[in-house]
Structures are given as C-alpha cells and as structure tokens.
Amino acid sequence: LPGKASTVAGATTMEKATSYEDVTSYNNFYEFGTDKSDPVAYAGKLKPRPWTVEVEGLVNKPGRFDLDALLKLAPMEERIYRLRCVEGWSMVIPWQGYSLAELIKRVEPQGSAKYVEFVTLADRQQMPGLRSNVLDWPYVEGLRLDEAQHPLALLAFGMYGEVLPNQNGAPVRLMVPWKYGFKSGKSIVKIRFVEQMPRTSWNLAAPQEYGFFSNVNPTVAHPRWSQATERRIGEGSGLFAKRRETLMFNGYEAQVGQLYAGMDLRKFY
Amino acid sequence: MSRAEVQRALLHPLAKPLVFTVWLLPFAWLVWAAVADRLGANPAEALIRALGDWTLRALVLVLLVTPLRVALGWPALARFRRMLGLFVFFYATLHWLAYVWFDMGFDWAEVVADIPKRPFILVGTLAWLMLLALAATSFNRAIRALGAPRWQRLHRLVYAVAGLAVLHFFWMRAGKNDFNEVAVYAAILGTLLGWRAWRRWRAHQGRGVSSRI
Numbered sequence: 001l002p003g004k005a006s007t008v009a010g011a012t013t014m015e016k017a018t019s020y021e022d023v024t025s026y027n028n029f030y031e032f033g034t035d036k037s038d039p040v041a042y043a044g045k046l047k048p049r050p051w052t053v054e055v056e057g058l059v060n061k062p063g064r065f066d067l068d069a070l071l072k073l074a075p076m077e078e079r080i081y082r083l084r085c086v087e088g089w090s091m092v093i094p095w096q097g098y099s100l101a102e103l104i105k106r107v108e109p110q111g112s113a114k115y116v117e118f119v120t121l122a123d124r125q126q127m128p129g130l131r132s133n134v135l136d137w138p139y140v141e142g143l144r145l146d147e148a149q150h151p152l153a154l155l156a157f158g159m160y161g162e163v164l165p166n167q168n169g170a171p172v173r174l175m176v177p178w179k180y181g182f183k184s185g186k187s188i189v190k191i192r193f194v195e196q197m198p199r200t201s202w203n204l205a206a207p208q209e210y211g212f213f214s215n216v217n218p219t220v221a222h223p224r225w226s227q228a229t230e231r232r233i234g235e236g237s238g239l240f241a242k243r244r245e246t247l248m249f250n251g252y253e254a255q256v257g258q259l260y261a262g263m264d265l266r267k268f269y
Numbered sequence: 270m271s272r273a274e275v276q277r278a279l280l281h282p283l284a285k286p287l288v289f290t291v292w293l294l295p296f297a298w299l300v301w302a303a304v305a306d307r308l309g310a311n312p313a314e315a316l317i318r319a320l321g322d323w324t325l326r327a328l329v330l331v332l333l334v335t336p337l338r339v340a341l342g343w344p345a346l347a348r349f350r351r352m353l354g355l356f357v358f359f360y361a362t363l364h365w366l367a368y369v370w371f372d373m374g375f376d377w378a379e380v381v382a383d384i385p386k387r388p389f390i391l392v393g394t395l396a397w398l399m400l401l402a403l404a405a406t407s408f409n410r411a412i413r414a415l416g417a418p419r420w421q422r423l424h425r426l427v428y429a430v431a432g433l434a435v436l437h438f439f440w441m442r443a444g445k446n447d448f449n450e451v452a453v454y455a456a457i458l459g460t461l462l463g464w465r466a467w468r469r470w471r472a473h474q475g476r477g478v479s480s481r482i
Contacts, residue, residue: 026310034447037309089311134446205446223387224444231313239303239312242374 001158003076003096008151010255011079017160018091022234024165028085029186031120031127032167034134039167045126046187048164048171057193058113061106067171071157074102078161079154079175084216084250086180088225088243091233095175096158101149109145109193116148117141117198118174119190135201141185142198142212143176144259152177152255178252180214211269215260216250220269272342279345288349292356295323296363313371320364325438325454327357328431332461339468351407354427358404365397389440396433399426428465431458 006012029039051067065073076096084090104116122138124130130137147153154175157164164170169186176184182202192198202210209222218228229243236242249256260268270278278284299319302308308315331353338346368390373379384391403424405411412420435455442451 022310034445036311089314132447132449206444209444221386222444224389224441226383226387231311233310238306239308239316239371243372 001076001096001161001163003078003158003161006077006079008077008079008099010152010252011077011081013080013082013092013251015080015082015092017080017094018232018234020160023091023093023159024167026233027168028087028182029129029167029169030132030135031122031129031137031139031187033129034132038129042128043166045128046121046166046170047126048166048187051171051189053172053188054190055103055107055192056190057117058110058195059193060108060110063107065103070103070155070172073106074098076157081154081175081177082250083175083177083181084230084246086182086210086214086222086225086227088227088230089233090230090244090246094160095154095156096161097154097156097175099151100153100155100174101151103155103191104145104149107193112195113193114145115194115196115198116143116145117190117192117194118143118185118188119192120185121187121189135205138189139185139201140198141174141183142200143183145193146259147176147256150256150259152252178215178249178256180216182210183214213260213265213268215265215269216246217248217265217269218246219248220266275341275343276345279343279348285348285352289352292327292353295319296360313367317364317367317371320360320367321438324357324360324364325434327353327360328427328434329454329457329461331357332427332431332458336461336464355404355407357427357430358400361397361400365394389437392433392440393437396430396437399430399433403427403430428462431462434458 025040026036027039028036029043032039032042049067053065053067053070054063055065056062075098077098078094078096080092080094082090082092118141120139120141121127122130143153154177156169156173156175157171159165159168164173169184169188172188173186174184174188197212200210200212202214203212209224216227221227227246230246231241231243235244247253299308299316303312303316306312331350334346334350334353338344369375369380373383384394403426406415406420406423415423435451435458438454439448439451442448
C-alpha cells in the first residue's frame with residue numbers, strides 16, 4: 001500500500017520508527033483479549049474483506065462506503081506519527097492513509113453536527129475477546145467535529161507500506177496522534193455525526209480515569225500510570241532504557257493546541 | 270502413597286534443597302530471559318509483572334501449608350513454611366526493586382513522590398514493608414527474643430499481606446476492568462484465610478461447649 005510523504009504540518013516525525021515486530025506483537029485490542037500478546041495471537045480470524053463503513057447521522061450525504069471506495073476516496077499519504085498509550089509506553093509508526101477530513105468533507109455534515117462517533121466491529125465469530133465483559137461492546141470512541149476535521153486526524157489503511165495487519169485494526173482505523181492510543185478506534189464499521197458528546201467505551205467504564213478528550217498531557221496524572229514520562233518501546237538496551245519525558249499533546253501542540261484554547265485541560269482530561 | 274510414606278518423603282534430607290531449587294527456577298528463568306532479550310517488546314513491564322505473579326503464587330503456597338498439614342495429616346509439611354515465606358519476601362523484594370529500577374530509574378525522589386500518588390503502589394509498598402518485618406524476624410533467635418506468642422502475633426501480619434496483595438492487584442487491573450486473574454487469587458487466598466477463621470471459630474465454640482459440660 002504505497003503512499004506519498006504527507007505535506008501536512010507535523011505529519012512526519014524524524015524519530016526512529018519502532019520495529020514492525022514490536023508494533024505487530026505488542027498492542028491493545030480488547031476484542032481479541034486483554035493481554036497485549038492476545039491481538040497477534042487471535043486476530044487471525046478477522047476477515048477484513050469484504051468490508052463496509054456506514055456513515056450516518058447529521059450529514060447531507062449519508063451512505064455505506066465499500067472498502068475499495070474508501071481506498072480510492074483520496075490519495076494515500078505516508079505519515080510517521082508518535083503513538084502514546086495511556087499505559088505509559090510509546091512507539092513511532094509509519095501509517096498509510098489520508099486525513100479523516102477528506103471523508104467528512106464528502107458527506108457534508110449539517111450545522112447541528114458537533115461530534116463524530118466511531119463504532120468498531122463487534123463480531124463474536126471473529127473476535128474471541130468479546131466473550132469477556134471488560135467493556136460494553138461494541139467499542140465506541142468519539143471526537144469533537146473540529147478535532148475530527150483536523151488534518152492530523154488520520155484514517156489509516158496501512159502501516160509500514162503494507163495493508164494494516166488484523167491485530168492493528170484492519171482494514172480501516174483511526175489514528176489521532178495527539179491523544180492517548182485508545183481514542184483511535186480499530187476496525188471501524190460505523191461513523192456517526194451527532195449533536196451530543198458520544199458516550200465512549202472507556203469513559204463509561206471508568207469516568208474518573210478516562211475523559212472524553214484524553215489528550216496526551218504529562219501534567220494530568222492517571223491513578224495507575226505516570227503520564228509525565230513514557231517508555232519508548234524497543235529503544236536502546238530495552239530493559240535499561242531510560243524513560244522519556246512525555247510531551248504536551250504528544251509533541252503536536254504547535255498543530256493542535258489552538259483546538260483547546262481557553263479550555264481547562266485538568267477538568268476536560 | 271500412604272500417609273507414612275508422604276511423611277517420610279517430606280522428611281527426606283533432599284526435600285528442602287529440592288523445594289528451594291524449584292522456587293529459584295522462576296528467578297533463574299527471568300534472569301535468563303532478560304539477558305537473552307526474551308521478555309517481549311516491553312521487557313521492564315514483563316519483568317515487573319512476572320515478579321508480582323510469582324510473589325502471589327508463593328504467598329498462596331505458604332498459606333496453603335497449614336490447611337494441608339491439618340487436613341491431610343502431614344505434620345512434616347511445617348518444615349517448609351519458613352522457606353516458602355522467605356520466597357514470598359524474595360519475589361516481593363525483586364518485584365519492588367524492579368519497579369524502583371526499571372520504572373523509576375533509581376530516582377528516589379521520584380519514588381517518594383510516586384508512592385502516595387498511585388494508591389496501588391502505596392498498598393504494594395505497605396505489604397512489602399510488612400514482609401520485611403516478617404523476614405527480619407524469621408530466624409530462631411528472633412522467636413526466642415520476642416517470645417513465641419508475641420512472635421506469632423507479629424507473623425499473623427501475613428494475613429494482612431494477603432489482603433493488601435489482592436487489593437494491590439485489583440487496583441492495578443481496575444484501570445483496565447480486567448479482573449479474571451484477580452478473582453482467582455482473591456478466591457484462593459480468601460478460602461485459605463476463611464478456613465483459618467472457621468477453624469478458630471470452631472475451636473472457640475468447642476471450648477464454650479466443653480466448659481458448660
């Protein structure tokens with residue numbers, strides 16, 4: 001899945017990319033199990049084709065998008081993003097995709113649309129993790145419309161120049177680099193434009209720990225993981241590598257800071 | 270195997286060295302895995318968690334000694350209790366040190382700031398301090414110095430350690446709503462402590478009845 005280097009500001013970090021091996025074998029995808037080694041072990045049953053994404057709600061042009069139509073909707077770009085997990089680890093990953101804004105533009109949101117809700121696949125036949133009740137399935141995430149329209153918010157179809165591996169959210173996922181990883185839903189089946197703030201899965205499960213915004217923020221501590229620092233996976237000598245300082249908005253403050261002007265980010269964490 | 274045979278096996282001179290070696294194997298395996306880079310993408314996390322798991326397993330085993338000894342009539346099992354208890358302390362210490370080393374980079378100011386900030390770390394540290402007190406008074410001279418009743422009362426702290434360990438694990442997993450393993454340990458440790466409570470209550474009842482007769 002080739003893509004041209006993106007021209008979007010901030011879309012290409014010069015930092016060293018994490019190894020493909022680590023990115024595909026260590027991640028969270030609860031539909032396949034709660035352990036970070038579960039996705040690679042159990043995602044084999046996921047069928048990323050045929051696939052459709054339903055776009056509905058407060059838009060003038062709702063519709064069902066076939067995967068092939070989505071792939072051709074806009075030119076593929078390569079973007080190299082930092083990924084910061086809420087658990088205190090991070091990676092650097094090259095993605096292929098295009099700005100979510102491209103899709104939003106085509107479906108024409110109505111004036112009353114304030115938020116975008118993303119619903120991801122929940123099929124027991126393909127996803128053994130759904131048997132556990134750690135979350136209310138399907139997994140739901142959301143963004144404010146202006147966040148979703150920001151050029152850095154990426155609709156990703158590939159990784160490292162290849163189509164997305166199942167365990168990383170095939171065939172289409174979101175990648176919002178200035179927010180904690182769980183905000184970026186995998187294997188998306190539905191995108192809804194709504195007026196009210198969506199009730200997102202992690203926010204419902206533990207509201208005091210996971211806010212709707214969940215921007216990467218080293219100054220707002222999480223009761224379980226320090227958010228001031230992070231461990232970059234695969235960096236240096238592994239075990240003895242020093243943790244890095246976590247950057248405000250994961251280092252994308254220059255690009256996205258204005259979205260939150262005047263907001264108390266301690267309150268809206 | 271008859272009871273006498275079990276008893277003989279438990280008293281065998283090689284029984285203790287064998288148990289000792291078996292309980293060092295997880296440690297040896299983890300050291301090897303760390304050196305050979307076999308701990309996965311996030312070796313620090315894998316190491317810290319594995320050491321926590323082995324602490325819990327050792328804790329289950331040491332608390333199993335008395336119920337098994339009584340229920341199966343294997344008095345010789347008592348010989349292993351101190352060693353197993355010290356293995357709880359051993360793995361708990363490594364668990365805590367791994368956190369201080371690999372998570373905090375031996376930055377003690379960070380550690381001091383971190384402990385009260387994260388409740389599950391506070392509870393875990395508290396449990397480790399209790400284990401430290403038990404390990405420090407685990408040798409025979411300490412029993413004599415404290416006097417057996419006082420020593421025994423002190424060492425009942427291990428029940429509190431069990432409670433705190435489960436709470437530590439529960440809070441750690443609460444962020445991810447993932448309680449399956451926590452429930453297993455809570456059920457096992459709860460049963461082992463419940464058995465003790467039940468036995469005390471029954472002994473108490475028995476005494477009451479006999480004094481009335």
